[in-house]
Amino acid sequence: MKYLEFTFHTTPCTEIVNDVLSAVLGEAGFESFVEQTDGIAAYIQKDLYNETVLKEALADFPLPDTQVEYAYQEAEDKDWNEEWEKNFFQPIIIGDRCVIHSTFHRDIPQAEYDIVINPQMAFGTGHHETTSLIIGELLDNDLQGKSLLDMGCGTSILAILARMRGAAPCTAVDIDEWCVRNSLENIELNGVDRISVFQGDASLLKDQGPFDVIIANINRNILLNDMKRYVSCMHPGSELYMSGFYVDDIPVIQAEAEHNGLRFVHHKEKNRWAAVKFVL
Numbered sequence: 001m002k003y004l005e006f007t008f009h010t011t012p013c014t015e016i017v018n019d020v021l022s023a024v025l026g027e028a029g030f031e032s033f034v035e036q037t038d039g040i041a042a043y044i045q046k047d048l049y050n051e052t053v054l055k056e057a058l059a060d061f062p063l064p065d066t067q068v069e070y071a072y073q074e075a076e077d078k079d080w081n082e083e084w085e086k087n088f089f090q091p092i093i094i095g096d097r098c099v100i101h102s103t104f105h106r107d108i109p110q111a112e113y114d115i116v117i118n119p120q121m122a123f124g125t126g127h128h129e130t131t132s133l134i135i136g137e138l139l140d141n142d143l144q145g146k147s148l149l150d151m152g153c154g155t156s157i158l159a160i161l162a163r164m165r166g167a168a169p170c171t172a173v174d175i176d177e178w179c180v181r182n183s184l185e186n187i188e189l190n191g192v193d194r195i196s197v198f199q200g201d202a203s204l205l206k207d208q209g210p211f212d213v214i215i216a217n218i219n220r221n222i223l224l225n226d227m228k229r230y231v232s233c234m235h236p237g238s239e240l241y242m243s244g245f246y247v248d249d250i251p252v253i254q255a256e257a258e259h260n261g262l263r264f265v266h267h268k269e270k271n272r273w274a275a276v277k278f279v280l
């Protein structure tokens, strides 16, 4: 799969501007954001890139008086492993109980759950707030024997942790064929069983479930669009955890969830990113 590598220069270049820019770009199909001294780098699948969508997203940028300039080039596939190793991915411990690292790391901290991933271009190293918020939920809740769906699985880090915590069977779905390949690789690396991986989106779900637990860390618009399909493969008492949006988006997510019969349980937040829990 071919990727485009964008460099966005932001003025002023502050953490909040770059956070908001990452969120805006995430909505426009970008992934794998990397902070730089004068902005951020971001990547998008060449097939998904649409210049009009990007220009419209930047024209509606929510922080006034911010200037965003960009340039891009085609990214070379062969460099990803090396780039990740050198720049992007350090071992991380979440909730004192879960360590995430890659095959190339040494001196790995000890923790109750040890997840090894080969990150490459799939989102899901645990470093993003949304991933770590959902990891916190998976650590806090009893998953033993529960069937689980991980929508937008990326590296399948969440499905792998859920399986380690006793969830079974687990289903991981991602729209991106590359994520599906990376998920299969990571599942094998961790030696976990009973996780099925599919390429696709919520339209796949009509023949699936019901699931006891669904996790979906994608983005606000996809969640709003697909939530009714998630609910169609839940049963009374099933739990739905969603992330990939800012705390400001909670009211619109909650309204759509309640419209689909879900009951709000709580939200958690980190650096303005949110995760919400609902029960059917």
Ligand SMILES: C[S@@+](CC[C@H](N)C(=O)[O-])C[C@H]1O[C@@H](n2cnc3c(N)ncnc32)[C@H](O)[C@@H]1O
Pocket: 122, 123, 124, 125, 126, 130, 131, 134, 151, 152, 153, 154, 155, 156, 157, 158, 173, 174, 175, 176, 179, 200, 201, 202, 217, 218, 219, 222, 244
């Ligand atoms: C924010 S990443 C989350 C990855 C991982 N679950 C985590 O928590 O770190 C979102 C993932 O959703 C996938 N995705 C985007 N749109 C989707 C859709 N409509 N249906 C399923 N997956 C989708 C992307 O390819 C990406 O891997």
